[in-house]
Amino acid sequence: MIGWKGRLSLTGWILGAITLVFLAYQWLPIFTLGLLSFSGPTGGTTFPMNGTSLHWYEELWRATVMNDFKPPLVRSSLLALACSATTIVLSVMAAQAMRGQFRGNGWFFYLMLLGIMAPGILVGFGFAIMMRLMGVELSWDTTTFLVQVSWTLPFGFLTMLAVFNRFDKKVEEAALTLGASRLTAFRRITLPLVLPGVIGAGLFGFSLSYDEYARSMFTTGPDATLPLAVMAQLDRQLTPEIYAVGTTTTFFSLIAVLFFTLAFWAMRRSTSLRRSSSA
């Protein structure tokens, strides 16, 4: 005799099958990209691979001016770090400001939401026109930086808001009644407790900036960032070298995510331990 819960699990199996098929659908291209990047020197852009080799990685390493991905990689990484740092500082400030409920904080919230909603192509294009009107030279380390922070900052801000929402205000109150100034209490009590959220905001800043294409495209000028260089190479010719670039950056993205997740987890563990031992 099968109980009613057993009968319900049929739906579970069907939904499970859909989920697994989708996961395969989602991951298969990524794995194929990785696999094809190791194809032999005569390998094309699809199967057969014509042997396995590191040929395309060597090409990538030896590449000269036209398809040299090393400088774009350096630029993208520096840019991502700068965006990450700026996002952290500004989003902590903005979220703390929201807690102060300053006049017009509702509008401020929608302004930040707009940064997420507004498509990159519009923001990038509009900003490029503005720079042209102002006569400012486009460059990856000035204009692109400005535009990308407008993209990463709202994500960091929402992360910090969510963290502060769950934050127990009484800890701060305790510090203040013990004679700490507001600034000291924030630095010594609040900040360490919300550190996991700060790391999350930083992760958003880094990852979103590193992968951003649309906003960079209009605002970068002559020295391309990595996604722009990849797209340019794709326009010139499609070789497994692109797959090698894609595999490398995907690999590094995954490492970065893993690193941040572990840091996040470790932080949360230590703060929750601290919290429970102080309770």
Added chain:
Amino acid sequence: MDALAHDPVEGAAAPAHARPQLDLELINIRKRYGDFTAVDGVSLKVSKGQFVCLLGPSGCGKTTTLRCIAGLEEPDGGDVLIGGKEATRDPPWQRDIAMMFQDFALFPHMTVAKQVGFGLEMLKKPRAEIAQRVQHILKSFEIDGLADRKPASLSGGQRQRVALARAMITEPRILLLDEPIGALDYSLRETVMLELKLLQQRTGISFIWVTHDQNEAFSLGDLVVVMNHARIEQQGPPEEILQRPATAFVAGFVQGNNVFRGRVKEVLAGMLRIETPVGMFLVPWVAPPPMLGSEVSFSVRAEQLTDALSERHVNRLSAVCTAVEYFGAVRRHVFERSDGEVLKYDQFGAHAARIVPGQRTVLGWPAEAAVLHAGAGQ
């Protein structure tokens, strides 16, 4: 089928002639989650229109038992009979029950009227009838002013009424209540308890009420079922459980009992002489008598003790008073026994205080005031 054959518990409340009238019968229900046994051989009979309270500490299996009755859990073994019909494997939506949840589980997106009519809608009643019956029940619960409100804007007491109306409107055979007033303010509970008791008597629907609060259980239940460690320790009317606790657990769990453990020294006619760390005591026994030398426990209610001793009070004990608490109706004295345990002595509140903290006093009780427990007692 002789249900009694499956029934390991003595003294079930329902008299034999009421059997065809049973609203609910549980036969040897068992439920495990992995290594944890949540319900272990629970059997219970609920006759028509009875108010049953499942009482026990948290984790004792009372809520799991209730969920097995509702069909939200499927027992690993045993049978659930609702209105005399086998229902063990029936899903919840095919059972003649309704349930009230601890936090009321109101649907946040539905208005009160929609919410209360939900059960009738599920029974495919015509729209006009639903509207009329909802109107009627809201009025009788005095919440007809809230018909268009959503749960988020209701107070705790209002939510409780809505949840009750939602459960009662289909007029189920049995209403299951999982700590139904636990989420209410303390001041509201007394009134709500009285209302619910009157409602139950008026409608004749059987209530199965899960609680950890013995005040609720003893003031409401026609039948109180005390559970511990996934088993039923004792079931019976409140007076029986209060006056004649069957096990050391029940005696300790129910307020106002002093529990003693010891060894049988001597078996006399109708009496045992029991040796405990704090002295020898005479305790009456009912058949069969425990073996000489076996471990036993017994209890004496705090109000049976006295410090005004006469020759009736054959059991005596000297102890130091540590605290006196005055409740109005009673004055409770807390003593420390020589083995470190606590001894409680309740005096009628209107009498003058005689004992002060720090005073050593001899307390006594008549032999027949003590109740011998079944088994060795845990």
Added chain:
Amino acid sequence: MSTIRIRSPASYWLAVPAAAWMLGVVVVPIVLLVWVSFWGGRAFSTASPLTFDNYARFFANQTYLKLALSTIVHTATLMAVTGVLGYCIAYFLVMKVRSPGWRLALFLAFVVPFWTSTLIRAIAWVPFLGVNGVINQTLMFVGATQSPIEAFLYSRTGITMAQVSLYTMLAAGPVVYMLNAIAPQLREAAMTLKATPFTVFRRIVFPLTLPGVVIGQVLVFLNVMSDFATVATIGGNKHALLSNLVLLFYEGSQIRAASVVAVLLMICMLVGVVIALRVVDIRRLGAER
């Protein structure tokens, strides 16, 4: 009391840098776009006269109108596919996976690609879709077709296939969040009120997750409408959506035409978001539970 005083000047000044940044980089440029789209004449100059000519030229061209229509149809298709797929996956992950370990593993498998480059993931579809691509090779190997089908690379089908893999996560994420917020007692209460599992879903679970569904749909809508990179990678030059037109005009130095398309794109998105907000009041999301 907290480390910031309510309505203090400090709270105001702390918000100023972020607000200035967003105003200067997002709001002002978008307003500029609207202005530029009305410029007459030929010179790139703030002194240009204002006219409706740029819009008139756009609406006079059948090709552009068809493009706008097909953009909307394409976006609607993707919203439908990712909506249904995303809901199924979210429901499975939250309601059906019992073991927390498995749930985390599946959830990570679902979410992690989202943290890698969308561009690279779009490119990863190229070896799949070509005439000699993996899909055609597989189809021919199992004997489903004799000759390769050209319907994948440089086609709308191929674009849709890639975008489904890119954006289903956006549709599912908010639903996962809303499903997690539904107390199990609500479903149990409905069951004890004689609702069958399907009715419980239809009357309790789905209405409670509706805000999540709408937010997911808005995210997919916004992303697909503005995703010119995937279209360019997989569609080649053969297929374009409105957003590609912006790029096309921009690269051809037709700033006014590009601005017109950008403004129209913006209007489409605004209409979409406003419709969504009529269905669900996003501001009230947190308040109800």
